[in-house]
Amino acid sequence: MEASMTRNQQEVRQWLVEQVAENLHVSQQAVPTDAPVVELGLSSVEAVSLTANLEEFLGIETDPAIVWEHPTIDQMVDHLCTRSPAD
Amino acid sequence: MDTDEVRGASAWALQHHYDISNDFYALWLGPSMSYSCALFDDDGSDVSESALEQAQWRKLCCIAEQVAVKPGDRVLDIGCGWGTLLDRLVLEHGAAHATGLTMSEAQAQWCVARADQRMQVLLQDWHDHEPGQRYNAIVSVEALEHFARPGLEGVQRQRIYRDLFERCHRWLEPGGLMCIQFAAYGNSGLEDLDSFISNEIFPETDIPRLTEIVAAIERLFEIRLLVNERHQYVRTLRAWLRGLRQHRAHAVQYVGEDTVSRYERYLQLCTYIFASGNCDLHRITLRRIDHLAGRPN
Numbered sequence: 001m002e003a004s005m006t007r008n009q010q011e012v013r014q015w016l017v018e019q020v021a022e023n024l025h026v027s028q029q030a031v032p033t034d035a036p037v038v039e040l041g042l043s044s045v046e047a048v049s050l051t052a053n054l055e056e057f058l059g060i061e062t063d064p065a066i067v068w069e070h071p072t073i074d075q076m077v078d079h080l081c082t083r084s085p086a087d
Numbered sequence: 088m089d090t091d092e093v094r095g096a097s098a099w100a101l102q103h104h105y106d107i108s109n110d111f112y113a114l115w116l117g118p119s120m121s122y123s124c125a126l127f128d129d130d131g132s133d134v135s136e137s138a139l140e141q142a143q144w145r146k147l148c149c150i151a152e153q154v155a156v157k158p159g160d161r162v163l164d165i166g167c168g169w170g171t172l173l174d175r176l177v178l179e180h181g182a183a184h185a186t187g188l189t190m191s192e193a194q195a196q197w198c199v200a201r202a203d204q205r206m207q208v209l210l211q212d213w214h215d216h217e218p219g220q221r222y223n224a225i226v227s228v229e230a231l232e233h234f235a236r237p238g239l240e241g242v243q244r245q246r247i248y249r250d251l252f253e254r255c256h257r258w259l260e261p262g263g264l265m266c267i268q269f270a271a272y273g274n275s276g277l278e279d280l281d282s283f284i285s286n287e288i289f290p291e292t293d294i295p296r297l298t299e300i301v302a303a304i305e306r307l308f309e310i311r312l313l314v315n316e317r318h319q320y321v322r323t324l325r326a327w328l329r330g331l332r333q334h335r336a337h338a339v340q341y342v343g344e345d346t347v348s349r350y351e352r353y354l355q356l357c358t359y360i361f362a363s364g365n366c367d368l369h370r371i372t373l374r375r376i377d378h379l380a381g382r383p384n
Contacts, residue, residue, distance in 0.1 A: 044365060045281035048356045064328070064355035065321060065362035 007058055009081045015057055016073045019050055036071035054080075092250075093243045094214060095234040098190045100291035105191035109169070111341040115330035119143035120169035120197075123229040123268060124320040124368045134326035142323070147175045153312065153372040154224035154264040156180040163222045163258065164188070165213050166230020170198035170206065176226075177205045186222075188213055213251065221260045231269040231300070236291040237277060248295065248303035256307045256375055265308065265373040272296050273317065275365035281356060288353045297369055308373035320361040320368045328354040 007015075013033060020037050021028045023046045031040065038047065047067035055062045058080065063069070070079045116122055117140050125142035126149055127133075150172065156162055158181030164173055167187025176182040187208040189195050198208035209216070213234075234251060235244045255265055271294055277285075285292060304310070331338060331350060338347045360366045 038363075043281075044279075044359050044363065045283065045356065048352070048359050051355060051359075052352070061332070063325070064358040068359060068363045 007081075009077050012058070012080055013073060013077045016050075016054075016076060019053060020073065023050070031073070033073040033077075037067060037073065038071060042067065092214065093239060093247055094212070095236050095247065095293075096190075096289070096291040098212075100236075100289075101190040101233060102192060103290055104288065105168075105189075106193040107346065108341045109193050109197050111338055111346075112169075114334040114338050114341070115327050117143070117330065119147075119171055121147065121171045122168050124270075124316055125323045125326070126316070126319055127322055132322070134322060134329050136326075136330060139323070139326040139330070142319075142326075143171075144175075147172050148179075150226055150228065150266050150268070150370075151176055151180050153266040153370075154226055156182055156224055159183045160223040161220060162186070163216075163218070163225045165225065165227040166233070167194070167198065167208060168228070169194050170201075170208060172226060172228060173198070173206050173208070177203065186218070188216060213254070216254075216258075218258055221263070222258050223260050223263055225255050225259060225263070225265040226267070227265075228268045229270065231267060232294045233289070233292050235293045235295065237285055237293045239293070244293075244295070244299060245303065248299055252304050252307050259375045261375065261377040263375045264311075265375070266370065267300075267373070268368070268370040269300070270294050270320070270361075271300070271367050271369055273364045273367040275360070279365060280360065284353060284356065287349055294366070297367065300369075300371070304373060307376060309376055310371060311374050312370075312372040314370050316368045316370060317361045317364065317366065321358055324354050324358040324361065328358065 017028050017031050017033065020040065020042060021031045024031070024041050042050070048064055051062050051064050051066055066076060066079065070076045112122065113120060117136050119140055121143040124146065125139060126146035127138065127142040128145060156176050160182045161184040162176050162182045164185065164187045167173055167189050170187055173185040173187045176185045183205060185206050187198060187206070188211050189208060190210065190212060192210060195208050195210045198206070234247055259265065277293060328351065331347070331354065335347060361368065
């Protein structure tokens, strides 16, 4: 990640929950933020699509392996928001 | 061609990928034009063009050293790409004859344009190669992935790989060394990987499993070294993706928006599958076994 972003932690977490729920065809309540999304059933291609959409949502470059290296939504949020001035 | 012979990706399929545009590949592969996993010398995260370039030269040097090329040697590179390793074997290690095989017309033209007399690049499938003399060493860097196609049965795949190594055995001098680098299924199978890659990026291509390669060399070659460098590939892919994005405007001029978007997705997906261990990246150094069943051959 090279640029900072403007979304806050809550917005990023909510967006990720929505995206994962949509991919898995489940309700948002069925997506725990502390469980690895791959274990919830997200495939590699869905994980990479999520990254591409995330770049658009945040307006910053995002590493394609983020879902693997920061496996839960909470960990992704921490990673993404570390450098964010909005937090 | 033997009518029972099964082959991997066709010339059409390979040209679909490699003949898009040499200028396009040069933008993100960098000056080395080395389209394979690099070898970084640290665990850092520098994916700049200069870090990639250094790591690519280090990889080429490593492979040349693995097969102990010395002045005067005859060397074969199966799937020679844009000829960078051939160059190195001749110019740095003093090979007297370096022969490269490629199925890509664009790569062959690129090589021929700057080859010196010691280099020979043939637009030829390895099944059709008939060397006049034996080689001292054989290398093959990320070509093996194309030697089987989706839909083949296990026994057909095994026949292809065995045929390859039987030929390499015949083509090598006694004691000759071989170094192969290839992407392989790791914690996955074809059904686990997205069809996007086999449909839109590498048609007619199905990568091997390590066990298939190990079975195919049995009693032909002994393994001297086997490494899995998948983390090096993650960094290489990050560097390629960075380069493509940095030169995106030029890339679009060369090949159009659709192709650039497709390659971005492909590099992203590959970064993920090597990071997750769905795919591995093996480099194996082999030594020719000279006495089959106790007899010299």
